[in-house]
Amino acid sequence: MPREQQPATRPARRRSYDQFCAGARALDAVGDRWTLLIVRELLAGPRRYTDLHADLPGVSTDVLASRLKDMEQGGLATRRRLPPPAAAVYELTERGHGLLPVLAALAEWGAPALAERRPTDAVRAHWFALPLLRALDGPGGPAGDGVLDVQLEEGEFHVRTGVREPGSAVYGDGPADRADARIVLDAELCLALGRGEATLTEAVRDGRVEVSGEGPLAAGLRGE
Amino acid sequence: MPREQQPATRPARRRSYDQFCAGARALDAVGDRWTLLIVRELLAGPRRYTDLHADLPGVSTDVLASRLKDMEQGGLATRRRLPPPAAAVYELTERGHGLLPVLAALAEWGAPALAERRPTDAVRAHWFALPLLRALDGPGGPAGDGVLDVQLEEGEFHVRTGVREPGSAVYGDGPADRADARIVLDAELCLALGRGEATLTEAVRDGRVEVSGEGPLAAGLRGE
DNA sequence: CGGCATCCGTGACGATACTG
DNA sequence: CAGTATCGTCACGGATGCCG
Numbered sequence: 215m216p217r218e219q220q221p222a223t224r225p226a227r228r229r230s231y232d233q234f235c236a237g238a239r240a241l242d243a244v245g246d247r248w249t250l251l252i253v254r255e256l257l258a259g260p261r262r263y264t265d266l267h268a269d270l271p272g273v274s275t276d277v278l279a280s281r282l283k284d285m286e287q288g289g290l291a292t293r294r295r296l297p298p299p300a301a302a303v304y305e306l307t308e309r310g311h312g313l314l315p316v317l318a319a320l321a322e323w324g325a326p327a328l329a330e331r332r333p334t335d336a337v338r339a340h341w342f343a344l345p346l347l348r349a350l351d352g353p354g355g356p357a358g359d360g361v362l363d364v365q366l367e368e369g370e371f372h373v374r375t376g377v378r379e380p381g382s383a384v385y386g387d388g389p390a391d392r393a394d395a396r397i398v399l400d401a402e403l404c405l406a407l408g409r410g411e412a413t414l415t416e417a418v419r420d421g422r423v424e425v426s427g428e429g430p431l432a433a434g435l436r437g438e
Numbered sequence: 439m440p441r442e443q444q445p446a447t448r449p450a451r452r453r454s455y456d457q458f459c460a461g462a463r464a465l466d467a468v469g470d471r472w473t474l475l476i477v478r479e480l481l482a483g484p485r486r487y488t489d490l491h492a493d494l495p496g497v498s499t500d501v502l503a504s505r506l507k508d509m510e511q512g513g514l515a516t517r518r519r520l521p522p523p524a525a526a527v528y529e530l531t532e533r534g535h536g537l538l539p540v541l542a543a544l545a546e547w548g549a550p551a552l553a554e555r556r557p558t559d560a561v562r563a564h565w566f567a568l569p570l571l572r573a574l575d576g577p578g579g580p581a582g583d584g585v586l587d588v589q590l591e592e593g594e595f596h597v598r599t600g601v602r603e604p605g606s607a608v609y610g611d612g613p614a615d616r617a618d619a620r621i622v623l624d625a626e627l628c629l630a631l632g633r634g635e636a637t638l639t640e641a642v643r644d645g646r647v648e649v650s651g652e653g654p655l656a657a658g659l660r661g662e
Numbered sequence: 663c664g665g666c667a668t669c670c671g672t673g674a675c676g677a678t679a680c681t682g
Numbered sequence: 683c684a685g686t687a688t689c690g691t692c693a694c695g696g697a698t699g700c701c702g
Contacts, residue, residue, distance in 0.1 A: 229673090229694090232496065234559035236569065236632075237478055237541050240548025245471065247675075254461055263684050272456065274676045279685055301683060312547055317461050319543040323536055324464030335458035345460065408460075453675090453692095471694075487665055498695045503666055525664060 243288050244313065248273050249281055250320070253306065253313050256291060258340050258371075259383035260303035269387075271336045285310065314384065318344060325409050339369030342401055343385035345408020350375045352410075360394030360431035366401050375431070395427030395435055467512050468537065472497050473505055474544070477530065477537050480515060482564050482595075483607035484527035495560045509534065538608065542568060549633050563593030566625055567609035569632020574599045576634075584618030584655035590625050599655070619651030619659060 231238040244250050248270065255266055267278055282304055285291040290310035295302045321344045346364060350373065359376030372390035374383070403422050406412045415437050417423045425435045455462040468474050472494065479490055491502055506528055509515040514534035519526045545568045570588065574597065583600030596614035598607070627646050630636045639661050641647045649659045 231475065232556070232558045232560060233475075233565070234552065234555055234561045235478075235565040236545035236548040236552055236629075237565075238475060238548075239551035240544040241474060243548070243551070245469075245474075247469065250465060250469075251455065251457075251462060254459075267684095272676080274678090275685065276687085277675065280674095316540070316543040316547055319540040320464040321460035323540055324460040324462070324467070327463035327467070328458065328460055331458055332456070334456045336456060337458045341457070341459040341461075405460075488663090491665095496695080498697090499666065500668080500696095501694065504693095 240316070243290070244316070246281065246284070248277060249285065250313070250317060252278070252281055252285065253290065253310060254317055254341075254344075256304060256306045256310065257314060257317070257384060258343070259386040260294070260305040262301050262303050264301075266304070269338050318348065321345065321408075322348070325405065328405055337368050337401075338387070339364075339366050340371035340385060340387045342366060342368075342404045342408075343371050343373050346404050347373050347375070347384060349407035349410075349414055358430045358434045360429065361390045361392065362431065362435075363389050363393040363396040364404075365396065365398040366404065368401055393427070394429045395425060395432035397426075397435065398424040464540070467514070468540070470505065470508070472501060473509065474537070474541060476502070476505055476509065477514065477534060478541055478565075478568075480528060480530045480534065481538060481541070481608060482567070483610040484518070484529040486525050486527050488525075490528070493562050542572065545569065545632075546572070549629065552629055561592050561625075562611070563588075563590050564595040564609060564611045566590060566592075566628045566632075567595050567597050570628050571597050571599070571608060573631035573634075573638055582654045582658045584653065585614045585616065586655065586659075587613050587617040587620040588628075589620065589622040590628065592625055617651070618653045619649065619656035621650075621659065622648040 230242045233239075244253065251270055252266060255261055255269055261269075263278070263282070266282075267273065267275065270278065282291065282293070285304075286293060289307055290313075291304050291306050293302055293304055325345065343364070350362070361372055361374050363370065363372045369387075370389055371385060371387050372393060373385040377384055399417070399422060403412065403417060407414060407417065414423065414435065418425055418436060423435075425432055427435075454466045457463075468477065475494055476490060479485055479493055485493075487502070487506070490506075491497065491499065494502065506515065506517070509528075510517060513531055514537075515528050515530050517526055517528055549569065567588070574586070585596055585598050587596045588594065593611075594613050595609060595611050596617060597609040598614075601608055623641070623646060627636065627641060631638060631641065638647065638659065642649055642659060642661060647659075649656055651659075
């Protein structure tokens with residue numbers, strides 16, 4: 215019997231840096247390959263295993279399963295069983311949701327690397343939500359709070375502006391159930407907004423963003 | 439001839455996520471094991487290979503050398519040759535220095551994990567610089583600009599407050615050449631300050647921080 | 663002696679196949 | 683659909699050796 219039976223907990227903790235440093239501790243938890251990208255996906259709301267696998271091209275099934283278990287054990291995510299017709303979904307805990315600033319900082323730093331778009335690059339529409347949120351919730355953000363549908367050539371997603379309740383998704387793939395406004399623009403502009411090279415009100419004035427909707431959010435986007 | 443001859447540039451770029459996403463691009467550059475911790479070390483100023491190896495217990499020599507080359511090639515760091523008595527040093531480029539917000543976000547998220555101090559944990563004094571800087575430069579930061587020497591039981595380091603010129607170290611190991619003020623406190627308080635659970639002025643008033651120095655920075659720390 | 667390069671054992675990773 | 687099993691490959695960690 216060479217292999218001890220492993221208890222309910224995962225057998226061996228992942229390799230730790232063993233440093234009394236907050237940054238090193240954070241990397242112990244989320245520094246493994248794919249982990250932060252899984253968090254990015256889950257920031258869009260609850261996702262099924264298959265959804266995650268589809269939106270993370272290149273990750274192998276066992277690594278994805280292993281990371282999800284690690285994240286469960288680490289308190290980053292939970293697995294929730296849905297009534298039988300539907301499958302189980304993974305969703306971030308409040309602690310996992312707290313990684314949004316980390317991803318935002320990484321995305322801001324990595325933004326210049328998006329200058330070139332390699333032919334091998336995968337794209338998903340909701341990957342543009344983070345830069346757009348930066349433009350919406352950041353300084354000079356013109357909009358009131360609400361849910362905004364965003365239509366790109368690459369697809370559609372929605373963002374929830376002005377939200378600070380942890381645990382609730384700040385953006386999501388596809389259209390929202392009830393959107394307060396809707397904009398149509400292209401990805402390039404979306405990135406420029408995130409880099410702060412343009413403001414949303416400017417872009418609306420220049421006609422590079424089409425705004426539709428009736429409520430205060432749409433009005434705010436149109437510049438009052 | 440199965441293997442192509444490899445040119446002067448590094449043979450194969452590290453495995454990329456191949457995603458058109460700023461966060462994924464950032465992780466392509468700094469997502470490898472040890473890379474962000476090397477950045478953390480270099481944020482303290484130019485360091486020699488041996489210094490880095492000493493302050494990063496567990497990293498193997500070849501991985502450290504490989505990461506430093508990757509960082510050179512990626513534009514994060516440069517290697518500068520010093521006149522013969524001294525050895526070469528590595529220092530961050532402006533781009534590399536731009537990772538400070540990423541490390542700050544990671545450190546803030548990882549701060550709760552410092553509640554327990556494991557016996558296997560390595561400690562270096564300057565690892566406490568980031569939380570302290572958060573207390574100094576953040577809102578309610580009482581201090582004027584200047585260089586502050588900090589004495590912990592674990593060692594001594596210094597921080598440069600109110601600096602936003604990229605490329606200049608914001609903190610460093612050991613005492614500064616010319617410090618405008620000096621404080622003595624313990625690591626626990628340092629972490630509490632970083633978590634925002636206490637303010638520096640409070641702690642000074644309670645006698646948990648000893649302040650010495652004459653200039654405006656010291657006066658500011660003492661509460662005018 | 664500092665700054666790596668080389669070698670080697672182990673474990674993590676990626677692709678595919680397979681199962682409840 | 684949601685993973686587990688298997689396997690080849692590569693990255694990592696540790697030790698040692700070379701070279702200025």
